[in-house]
Amino acid sequence: AGARSWSQLPAQAIKYVRRVEELIGAPVALLSTSPERDDTILVTDPFRD
Known part of the structure; x- marks a missing residue:
């Protein structure tokens, strides 16, 4: 099973998501860690709001 909360994600995964947000100029709303x-x-x- 994948992580089910932000706090369960490895530090490198969080860093990756933050970098993607920088590159696309928009916040990531949903993140899936498995099917x-x-x-x-x-x-x-x-x-x-």
Whole structure:
């Protein structure tokens, strides 16, 4: 099973996600760590103001 929360991600994975955000100029909202729906992490709520 993959990580199921932001805090369970390895430091290198978090660093990678932050770098992707820099490159695309937008926040990452969802992150999946496996094909399973339960392994999807809500990084930022895209519907929140």
